Amino acid sequence: SQKIEQNSEALNIQEGKTATLTCNYTNYSPAYLQWYRQDPGRGPVFLLLIRENEKEKRKERLKVTFDTTLKQSLFHITASQPADSATYLCALVAHGSSNTGKLIFGQGTTLQVKP
Amino acid sequence: EADIYQTPRYLVIGTGKKITLECSQTMGHDKMYWYQQDPGMELHLIHYSYGVNSTEKGDLSSESTVSRIRTEHFPLTLESARPSHTSQYLCASSQAATEAFFGQGTRLTVV
Numbered sequence: 001s002q003k004i005e006q007n008s009e010a011l012n013i014q015e016g017k018t019a020t021l022t023c024n025y026t027n028y029s030p031a032y033l034q035w036y037r038q039d040p041g042r043g044p045v046f047l048l049l050i051r052e053n054e055k056e057k058r059k060e061r062l063k064v065t066f067d068t069t070l071k072q073s074l075f076h077i078t079a080s081q082p083a084d085s086a087t088y089l090c091a092l093v094a095h096g097s098s099n100t101g102k103l104i105f106g107q108g109t110t111l112q113v114k115p
Numbered sequence: 116e117a118d119i120y121q122t123p124r125y126l127v128i129g130t131g132k133k134i135t136l137e138c139s140q141t142m143g144h145d146k147m148y149w150y151q152q153d154p155g156m157e158l159h160l161i162h163y164s165y166g167v168n169s170t171e172k173g174d175l176s177s178e179s180t181v182s183r184i185r186t187e188h189f190p191l192t193l194e195s196a197r198p199s200h201t202s203q204y205l206c207a208s209s210q211a212a213t214e215a216f217f218g219q220g221t222r223l224t225v226v
Binding site: 031036041045102107 | 163174214220
């Protein structure tokens with residue numbers, strides 16, 4: 001069956017360190033993969049999109065990698081701040097269905113950055 | 116700023132009532148989605164649409180129904196609400212191969 005898996009355990013790190021979150025998928029051939037941030041009681045907010053032919057994408061303190069051989073994406077936040085504390089979700093649309101396909105989310109990983 | 120709106124934000128309703136959750140977007144997006152999310156739990160896709168008059172069920176079975184008569188409007192209806200329908204419902208829209216924009220959600224409580 002198709003699955004998107006993220007670490008269900010919360011990630012606790014010290015301010016200033018780099019946070020690394022993992023997203024693994026099985027039985028998908030994604031054309032692209034996205035990362036979102038979700039705060040309690042609110043809808044997810046888009047952060048980054050990476051396509052299958054891209055290895056890495058950066059935006060300010062954020063970096064995403066995409067390894068289609070390992071079927072894995074890593075999401076990094078450098079110089080983390082307490083304001084980065086939130087749940088981070090990965091999402092994908094399967095290849096060949098990007099015009100009509102479903103956008104499916106992983107279960108998310110909660111990040112807690114301590115001052 | 117995302118131009119996608121959901122109403123109502125909060126709804127408390129009795130068992131057996133019919134309800135419609137509204138979702139509208141002004142971005143001209145073809146794709147629209149409904150997700151269900153319990154507190155602290157993952158987002159489950161229950162319905163999606165890739166254009167007018169197209170609707171598909173998502174991965175999570177739901178007793179709700181949707182319609183897409185106009186590009187900008189994607190309402191979700193529950194014919195007979197039950198306590199098991201208590202949850203947060205999130206609507207989103209996107210164009211192909213781009214980010215999804217989410218509404219603020221409707222928190223539904225069925226008593």
